[in-house]
Amino acid sequence: MAEADPQISQENADVQAAAPQKRSIRPLRIALMLALPLAILVAGVFYWLGLQGKVTTDNAYVKQDMVAVSSEVGGKIVDVLAHEGDMVGAGDVLFRIDSEPYQLQIAQADAAIATAQANVTAMENDTDLTGVDIAAAREDIAFARSKLERQQALWERGFTTRADYDAATHAVAQAEEAMRQAQARQTEARARLARGAAVPGTDPRIAAAQAQRASAELNMRRTEVHAPFAGRVAQADRLQAGQQVLPNLPVLTLISEDSTYVEANFKETDLAQMAPGQRAEVRFDAYPDLVLRGHVASIGAGTGSEFSVLPAQNASGNWVKVTQRVPVRIALDEASPRALIAGLSTHVTIYTEEGE
Incomplete structure (x- = not known):
């Protein structure tokens, strides 16, 4: 039998040595493939739990009266x-x-007061008001009547003419008419000096001039x-x-820097658990390290769109539902070490599980 090829024997030995190594790498890959989704799931659960009991918004701004x-x-x-x-x-x-134009107005008002006072004094001394004309008319009536009586006696005896008798009668009528006119002028003069209930004890002309002066003084101030x-x-x-x-x-x-507050615009879906008095935290884009404590002072009576200049008309045919924003006023419970400028952007977190 021919001897085995040394090169083939060496390759078989390498394959047998690499087999256990491949078997150990496969479970590691499976573990890594399972660990990554599990880590994402765990992180998502922790993130979801962290969102429970609070609502946040970055649509919030510093407001000042x-x-x-x-x-x-x-x-x-x-x-x-x-x-x-x-x-x-x-x-x-x-x-x-x-103030010079208004000083001149005061001077004009003083002149108007003086003129009104002079007119009142002149009317108080008018003969129509004093009754001199009435007294003279009474004397004329008495004289005319006595003359008429004499003419009547002479007429009855036949010692006077009809013309003289009629003239005496006419003189009595004229004297009585002059008396009525004098009385009418006196009544008119008294009416001109009447004091109204609105300004008792003061002539209306003087009161009007005094009001004009008061107006000029007010404009001066x-x-x-x-x-x-x-x-x-x-x-x-x-x-x-x-x-x-x-x-x-x-x-x-x-x-007014003493009236600083934050207006946070929350989605309408965040309002279910929100109530005045709940604790809030405010962070500022301008000051990343600054966190101020506050609380919910009030929840708006209407959405932002309701108070806009042109409210949305949802009765039209092309209607798209949009989540509305409701302004929530956040009162700050502590003074800020940094200057708070009206209009600064903030990030507000409200802890809804905490009561008032």
Whole structure:
């Protein structure tokens, strides 16, 4: 028998040595294939459990109460005491408007008061009011009647003419008519001096002139525009000396930093377990390391679309259901070490399993 080929014998030995190694690699691959989906499943379960008992949204922004400050009177700005970014206190003067036109209005009102007082004095001393004309008319009536009596006696005796008798009768009628006219003028004069119930004890003309002066004084005071509350000045680019101001046209914006809160817009599907008083955490995009505690102050009375300028008309034929957002007000329970600026983006988490 011929001897076996040494090369073939060596290959058989290599195959026999590699067989156990292949059998050990196959279970490892199977374990890895099973471990990866299992790890993903476990991670998903932990993530789902982490979401239970809380709702989150990143559609939330810092809000602060703000007022557009305007002047109630028109005129030229002559003095500016507040500038962009300044902190002002309640009642501080922000700017002043030229007061000279309103000083002239006060002077005109004083003149109107003096004129009204002079007119009242003249009417009080008018002869129609004093009754002089009435007294004179009474004397004329008495004289005319006595003359008529004499003419009547002479007429009965035949010592006078019919013309003289008729003239005496006519003189009595004229005197009585003059008496009625004098009484009417006196009544009219008293009516002109009457005091109305709205301003008892004061002549209406004088009261009107006094009201005109009070209005001029009010406009004079309004030439100084004061801060309605303490806050920071913003949008003051139109606040320049020499600028012409129109009444009720905003000149600057005053932001109250003491009224900072967060308005978070949650999906309507997140509201089932949400209630005022629940604890909240607020994170800020501008300050990644800052986390502030807060609580749910209130839940909006309507969705954002309901309060929009053009609400959606879902009665149309081409209707697509969109998950609505409801504004939720988050009150901050602690002061921020960093400046909170109106409009900053935030991330809000509400813990719904905690009661009020």
